[in-house]
Every structure is written in structure tokens, then in C-alpha cells.
Amino acid sequence: MVRIAAGQETCRAATGYEIGSNEEAQMPRVKTTINGQEIEVERDRWALDVIREMGIEVPTLCHHPALAPYGACRLCVVEVTKRGSTWLATSCDLPIREGLSIRTDTEAVHRARRTALELLLAEAPEAEEIRRLARQMGLEHPRFAPRVEEGKCILCGLCVRVCRDLIGASAICFADRATDRQVTSPFDVNAEACVGCMACAAVCPTGAIEVVDDGYVRRIDPFSTELELLPCEVCGKPAVPAKLLPYLRAKVPDHVPVRALCPACRRAEAAAGLSVPSRTGGVSTAPTP
Numbered sequence: 001m002v003r004i005a006a007g008q009e010t011c012r013a014a015t016g017y018e019i020g021s022n023e024e025a026q027m028p029r030v031k032t033t034i035n036g037q038e039i040e041v042e043r044d045r046w047a048l049d050v051i052r053e054m055g056i057e058v059p060t061l062c063h064h065p066a067l068a069p070y071g072a073c074r075l076c077v078v079e080v081t082k083r084g085s086t087w088l089a090t091s092c093d094l095p096i097r098e099g100l101s102i103r104t105d106t107e108a109v110h111r112a113r114r115t116a117l118e119l120l121l122a123e124a125p126e127a128e129e130i131r132r133l134a135r136q137m138g139l140e141h142p143r144f145a146p147r148v149e150e151g152k153c154i155l156c157g158l159c160v161r162v163c164r165d166l167i168g169a170s171a172i173c174f175a176d177r178a179t180d181r182q183v184t185s186p187f188d189v190n191a192e193a194c195v196g197c198m199a200c201a202a203v204c205p206t207g208a209i210e211v212v213d214d215g216y217v218r219r220i221d222p223f224s225t226e227l228e229l230l231p232c233e234v235c236g237k238p239a240v241p242a243k244l245l246p247y248l249r250a251k252v253p254d255h256v257p258v259r260a261l262c263p264a265c266r267r268a269e270a271a272a273g274l275s276v277p278s279r280t281g282g283v284s285t286a287p288t289p
């Protein structure tokens with residue numbers, strides 16, 4: 001009988017795969033084969049990380065190394081064989097186990113990736129990154145008509161996860177179901193919890209999130225969110241969201257000053273050896289927002 005060791009239920013629930021024997025559960029390192037090459041790695045590492053460390057390219061859209069895997073885009077699919085059974089699996093949330101044979105280059109893998117990309121194209125016909133991947137994969141005539149006339153969001157959840165899991169703000173979320181599913185601010189109104197850090201826009205793989213600074217207001221589209229910008233301490237131009245400063249102060253040690261500097265003055269400060277005096281006095285030696 002297969003026994004699931006502590007911590008394994010999560011992997012099994014997440015992946016649905018058979019996860020190994022009693023004996024295997026005790027192994028800190030396991031042998032596995034990737035594209036015919038046998039390697040030994042720590043058990044439970046994500047297959048995608050291991051494959052990429054071997055220099056093998058795998059396309060991804062919903063993966064970020066700083067976030068837990070989510071398995072939404074299905075572009076990272078690989079073919080897995082164990083004890084005579086073969087199946088397709090997303091490698092970003094596939095834990096490496098003893099005796100797996102993983103292939104990244106089979107016909108079935110390429111077919112599955114192309115189908116995933118066709119679906120993503122239908123979902124976000126305006127997303128340049130998806131079009132680029134389609135060109136790279138030689139996908140000239142996608143089978144599915146665009147589900148929406150315009151749009152860039154593929155519902156990969158990266159923005160929601162970075163805001164919740166790294167920034168700790170939870171200022172955006174998924175809403176609605178099925179074809180109406182979308183990423184938005186809670187209740188589709190100005191997100192009070194948003195600190196204006198722009199991490200959501202930075203991780204979005206398709207450019208679906210736009211940050212527009214208009215005078216002393218920062219607008220984050222499509223989340224109906226607006227934030228007040230504080231003036232730069234040095235030049236007085238719009239610089240930093242007012243809510244971002246207390247957020248950063250709570251994150252860094254007390255002795256590290258957090259200042260409102262615009263990008264140009266921040267660069268000037270760095271170039272001048274971190275010695276630009278501020279209007280409010282003092283010299284910054286610290287990272288600035």
C-alpha cells in the first residue's frame with residue numbers, strides 16, 4: 001500500500017499524481033531522468049526549476065520564482081513516465097520523485113503547448129507576449145476565434161498572488177466565474193489596501209496592467225484604483241504614493257530611512273555616493289521607494 005508521508009498530501013492534492021512508496025518518502029535525494037539524462041536531485045524540487053537548471057528551455061507565463069506554483073497557463077507541460085505509465089503534466093507544480101522519466105520535447109508535449117497557446121490567444125488577443133510565443137512556436141492559424149475582441153489578461157493570477165503573498169496587501173482578487181472571471185479590485189471600486197507599489201504591473205506577463213501617473217495621482221488600470229503621490233523631497237516633482245512610505249517603513253529596520261524621492265533624484269543620490277541632503281534634513285544611505 002502506498003503511504004503518503006507528511007507534507008505529501010499537498011503535492012498530491014495539487015498535482016493529482018501518484019507520489020511514491022514508503023521507502024521513497026524517506027529519500028532526501030532521488031534519481032530521475034530528464035530528456036534521457038539521469039540526474040540526482042533533492043526530492044520534491046519542482047521539475048521546472050530542475051529542467052531549467054539543466055539549460056533546457058520551457059515556456060511559461062504564470063510562473064514566478066518568488067511565488068508558489070499555480071499551474072494556470074499550461075505552457076510548461078512535459079511528458080512524464082513512471083512504471084510504464086505516461087502522462088502529461090505541468091512541470092511548474094510537478095514535484096520530482098524517484099524514477100520519474102521526464103521529456104520536454106515529444107510530439108505530445110508540443111501539441112499540448114500549442115493547444116494551450118491557442119486558448120490563451122483566444123483569451124487575450126492583444127497580448128504581445130502571447131503573440132510572440134505563437135510566432136516562436138510557428139502557430140500561424142490558431143483554431144479558436146478570440147473570445148473577446150480586445151484584452152490582454154490570461155487570468156494567470158500572478159498579480160493577485162504577488163499582491164497577496166509577497167506584498168501582503170491583497171488589493172486585487174479574482175471575481176466572477178467561468179467566462180466572466182476577471183481580476184479586479186474588491187467590489188470593483190478604488191482598492192483601499194493598494195499601496196501603489198506597482199508589483200502587479202511588474203509581474204504581469206502580458207502587459208494587462210497599466211500604471212499611469214497624472215500629476216499627483218497614480219492610476220492603476222484596470223483596477224479602478226487611484227493613489228495620491230507625494231512630492232519628491234529634493235525637486236518637488238510627483239514621486240511616491242503616500243501609502244507606500246508607511247508600508248516600507250514597517251518593512252525595513254528602524255535605522256534605515258525611507259524617503260520620498262523621484263526616480264531622477266534617487267539616481268542622482270546613488271551617483272553622488274548616497275549623499276543628497278533632503279528638504280527635511282538628513283542624509284539617506286538607504287534604499288528609497
Ligand code: SF4
Pocket residue numbers: 152153154155156157158159160183200203204205206207208209
Ligand atoms: S492582469 Fe496580468 S498578471 Fe494579472 S491575471 Fe491578468 S495576465 Fe495575469
Ligand code: FES
Pocket residue numbers: 059060061062063070071072073074075076077090091092093
Ligand atoms: S508555468 Fe506551469 S502552468 Fe503556467
